[in-house]
Amino acid sequence: MPELPEVETIKNELLETVIGKEIASVKIRLPKILKVDESVEASKNELDNPAILFTKILTNAKIKNVRRRAKLIIIELSNNYSIVVHLKLTGRLLYNIIPDPHTHFIFEFKDSSRLLFNDLRQFGYLKLIKNEQIKNLFLKENFGPEPLENDFTLEMFKNILAKKKRSRIKIFLLDQKNIAGIGNIYANEICFKAKVDPARVIGALSDQETEKIFLAIKEILALAIKYKGTSTDAYRNIFGQKGNFVPFLKVYGRQKKKCLRKGCEGVIERINLGNRGTFFCPKCQR
Numbered sequence: 001m002p003e004l005p006e007v008e009t010i011k012n013e014l015l016e017t018v019i020g021k022e023i024a025s026v027k028i029r030l031p032k033i034l035k036v037d038e039s040v041e042a043s044k045n046e047l048d049n050p051a052i053l054f055t056k057i058l059t060n061a062k063i064k065n066v067r068r069r070a071k072l073i074i075i076e077l078s079n080n081y082s083i084v085v086h087l088k089l090t091g092r093l094l095y096n097i098i099p100d101p102h103t104h105f106i107f108e109f110k111d112s113s114r115l116l117f118n119d120l121r122q123f124g125y126l127k128l129i130k131n132e133q134i135k136n137l138f139l140k141e142n143f144g145p146e147p148l149e150n151d152f153t154l155e156m157f158k159n160i161l162a163k164k165k166r167s168r169i170k171i172f173l174l175d176q177k178n179i180a181g182i183g184n185i186y187a188n189e190i191c192f193k194a195k196v197d198p199a200r201v202i203g204a205l206s207d208q209e210t211e212k213i214f215l216a217i218k219e220i221l222a223l224a225i226k227y228k229g230t231s232t233d234a235y236r237n238i239f240g241q242k243g244n245f246v247p248f249l250k251v252y253g254r255q256k257k258k259c260l261r262k263g264c265e266g267v268i269e270r271i272n273l274g275n276r277g278t279f280f281c282p283k284c285q286r
Contacts, residue, residue: 002087002235004147004181005224007071010093013238014066014075014115014285017095020061021109026055029263033122037137040081042124054128057081058107068182070143074134084127091124093117097240110182120234122258127214143180147217148225152179157214163204169205169213170198182217185230185252186278190216192251192261194284197285198278199271223248251279259284 002010028034034050036042046053061084062078073085073093094116105117105126117126129137131208144160145152146233160179164172172178173187182190193216196209205213229235229243232253236242250260255270259281266283 001071001183002091002229003071003091003183003186004068004203004221005069005186005245006229006235007087007181007226009072009237010087010226011066011068011073013095014073014093017061017113017238018109018115019065019105020062021111021113022060023107024060024110025108026058027106027108028099028104029106030122033104033117033119033125035125035127037127037133039130039133039136041092050128053168054126056227057128058083066112069146070141070176070181071139077129080131082131084129084137086125086133087126088119088121088123090120091239092119092234093121094240097236115238123250125152125164131199142177144176145180147179147181148221154211154214157217158210161210163207165201166219167199167201168198168273169196169202170276170278172202172274176275179217182221184276185249186220186224187222187234188252189250191280192285193220195285197282198280199273251281253279256278 004252024213028051031051034054036047036050036053041051048094061166063075064078064084065076067074075085076149096113097116099116101114102118104119145156163216170187171217173190174184180283190213194209194212197212224245227244227248228237230245231242232246251268254268257268259266259268264281264284265280270280
C-alpha cells in the first residue's frame, strides 16, 4: 500500500498538473469503487447508482486544490464538494496515460488532458463528500498527527508513546491512530535507522532511543518524499514512473543479506510481527 511519501508525491504532482482544470466529463467503468458520504444530499436513485451522482456533481466543476491526510488524497472542487481517494493496495492516479483494462474512472478535462484512476485489485475507492464534512471524516478515521508537521514534536511523540507502553514499537508505528501515514516499508526503515529492534516493547525504550526513533521518522519520510517514494510493488507516480527510494532501503526486502551499517557484520532477518513482514538486523538493532 502506498504510504505517506508515495501519497505526498502524488499530491504534489497533482498540484502541479490539474489545479484550475475544468472537468468536461467523467467516464466510470467500475461503479463499485464509488462511495458517497452520508452528508451528501441525493435522491434514492442517485444513491443506488452513484455513477449518476458523480457525473452530475463533477461535470463542469474545476479542480480547486489537492491535499493529503494520512494516506488519503483529497481533490477539492470548485462547487463545495471533494473527492477523497484511497489507493489501498494497488490504486494509481495517472495523468495523460492511455487507459487499460485496470482503468476504472477517468476525469476528462476541457483542455483534453485526463486523470485516470487505475486499480488492479480493486480495493481502492473514490468518495464524494461535502467540503465542510472533511474534518468530520478525519475525526471518524481518528488519524494521529502528521509526522512531518512542525507541531509533531518530540514531546508530543513521548506523550503518545506513554499511552502505549505495552505495544511493540513497530506495531505502534503502523497504527494510523498513533501517527498518520507510516506503513510497513518505512516502519522497518525507521527502526533500523534508530538501531532499535522492531519487536521492542515501548515501555522498555530509553529516552535516547525514543529520540532516535522520533528523528528517524522525520528523516526517513522526508528523504523518501525527496526521491518520490518507493516502488517495491505496484506504486507509480502520476506519470507512471517508479519512485527512486529503493536504493536507500537498508532492511526492507533484504532478508539473508549482509547488514549495510558500517562496521556491522550482521545478516538481515525476516519475521512476522503483527501479521506483517518485518526486517531487521539482530546484531545492531537491540
